[in-house]
Amino acid sequence: MAKQLSGAGLRGQVAGKTALSTVGKEGSGLTYRGYDVKDLAANCEFEEVAYLVLKGNLPNQAELDAYKAKLKSMRALPQPLKEVLERIPASAHPMDVMRTGCSMLGNLETENDFSEQQDATDRMLAAFPGMINYWYNFSHNNERIEVETGAESLAEQFLWTLHGKKPSELHTKVMHASLILYAEHEFNASTFTARVCASTLSDIHSCITGAIGSLRGPLHGGANEAAMELIEGMNDPEDAEQKLMGMLERKEKIMGFGHAIYSESDPRNAVIKGWSEKLAAENGNSSLYDISVRCEAVMWREKKLFCNADFFHASAYNYMGIPTKLFTPIFVCSRLTGWAAHVMEQRADNRIIRPSAEYVGEDFRTVTPISAR
Numbered sequence: 001m002a003k004q005l006s007g008a009g010l011r012g013q014v015a016g017k018t019a020l021s022t023v024g025k026e027g028s029g030l031t032y033r034g035y036d037v038k039d040l041a042a043n044c045e046f047e048e049v050a051y052l053v054l055k056g057n058l059p060n061q062a063e064l065d066a067y068k069a070k071l072k073s074m075r076a077l078p079q080p081l082k083e084v085l086e087r088i089p090a091s092a093h094p095m096d097v098m099r100t101g102c103s104m105l106g107n108l109e110t111e112n113d114f115s116e117q118q119d120a121t122d123r124m125l126a127a128f129p130g131m132i133n134y135w136y137n138f139s140h141n142n143e144r145i146e147v148e149t150g151a152e153s154l155a156e157q158f159l160w161t162l163h164g165k166k167p168s169e170l171h172t173k174v175m176h177a178s179l180i181l182y183a184e185h186e187f188n189a190s191t192f193t194a195r196v197c198a199s200t201l202s203d204i205h206s207c208i209t210g211a212i213g214s215l216r217g218p219l220h221g222g223a224n225e226a227a228m229e230l231i232e233g234m235n236d237p238e239d240a241e242q243k244l245m246g247m248l249e250r251k252e253k254i255m256g257f258g259h260a261i262y263s264e265s266d267p268r269n270a271v272i273k274g275w276s277e278k279l280a281a282e283n284g285n286s287s288l289y290d291i292s293v294r295c296e297a298v299m300w301r302e303k304k305l306f307c308n309a310d311f312f313h314a315s316a317y318n319y320m321g322i323p324t325k326l327f328t329p330i331f332v333c334s335r336l337t338g339w340a341a342h343v344m345e346q347r348a349d350n351r352i353i354r355p356s357a358e359y360v361g362e363d364f365r366t367v368t369p370i371s372a373r
């Protein structure tokens with residue numbers, strides 16, 4: 001059954017055209033440039049998917065090697081950016097660090113002309129994992145990390161710069177899948193933010209900085225962190241059941257469930273749930289996974305609400321030793337591909353985005369002199 005797409009929040013309104021992805025289209029779940037996201041997550045590295053989303057086709061081996069080599073060569077952080085990162089306190093939210101870091105990069109390496117959009121995007125893709133982990137390690141461990149690691153991929157680079165060592169094969173694989181799942185999603189709130197900004201013919205760093213701000217909220221990307229806070233407060237599946245029932249009775253929102261477009265399931269959930277189960281087995285402790293499975297069952301039984309992409313990401317990331325507050329920045333490192341591709345698409349066929357409002361304010365009136373108010 002299709003979800004009723006009407007009402008507030010521009011739901012169901014076509015706000016532009018895209019050749020990048022389909023979301024919730026009858027029978028096809030989620031596709032990037034015609035490929036099923038499950039097919040991509042099972043068979044590709046993240047860089048192949050980034051290439052696909054940004055350039056239109058999957059790369060051949062030589063193209064992939066060249067693209068990965070290019071990204072690897074662009075990881076160094078400029079000294080003034082490091083200095084800014086070092087001044088941001090440990091108490092800051094890492095999404096605010098991403099926003100500031102992206103904006104600072106735009107000051108240092110400004111996109112002067114749209115012909116630079118692909119290089120500017122690749123530079124952000126290459127630099128963002130090291131950027132957030134430079135700040136994290138400096139502010140939390142008093143350590144200035146080396147961001148030019150031997151990592152062969154963005155997945156490896158994120159975990160390597162976070163933990164200071166080459167990650168295991170399993171963890172690298174999970175990160176590839178996770179980054180692929182998060183890469184693109186049509187006109188979601190953060191992407192729409194990027195497109196609105198692009199439609200004014202602004203620079204790409206402004207578009208991405210704005211998108212990061214939109215993704216930060218708990219109704220969007222921030223839900224993976226909120227889901228972690230929920231499940232870590234539950235002792236076991238029985239406790240999860242009781243706590244959820246209480247929350248539902250109090251009409252509280254359960255983060256990581258529901259979706260603006262999908263009606264019965266989010267196709268990304270099965271993929272990340274599968275990886276979470278494997279990580280639980282590797283860890284020898286399936287508690288978080290078991291709790292998550294019970295939450296999924298209770299929410300479906302009680303409300304016909306299903307896990308979105310964020311819910312099982314919480315346990316998966318936790319099993320890989322990723323601090324909760326770094327969950328949404330990983331989403332940024334991935335969704336940057338979708339945002340940038342949408343900026344490019346908007347620029348290629350642009351008209352400034354400027355909808356109208358239904359006025360519900362005061363009738364026409366004239367100013368009473370201040371002495372008489």
Ligand SMILES: CC(=O)SCCNC(=O)CCNC(=O)[C@H](O)C(C)(C)COP(=O)(O)OP(=O)(O)OC[C@H]1O[C@@H](n2cnc3c(N)ncnc32)[C@H](O)[C@@H]1OP(=O)(O)O
Pocket residue numbers: 218219220221223252253254255256257258259260261305308309310
């Ligand atoms: C990667 C991503 O960004 S995925 C989304 C991540 N966000 C979350 O997980 C936050 C929790 N979920 C939500 O807030 C919502 O489901 C959204 C924001 C994702 C979608 O919002 P909408 O399209 O407005 O939701 P929808 O119209 O389906 O809501 C229908 C009803 O279900 C309720 N509902 C929807 N999601 C939830 C939830 N997670 N917990 C409890 N109730 C919910 C709504 O409150 C609404 O109830 P009402 O009719 O009594 O007002």
Ligand SMILES: O=C([O-])CC(=O)C(=O)O
Pocket residue numbers: 023182184185187188189220260261308309
């Ligand atoms: O499409 C949406 O509204 C939110 C979402 O799942 C995403 O951006 O990945």
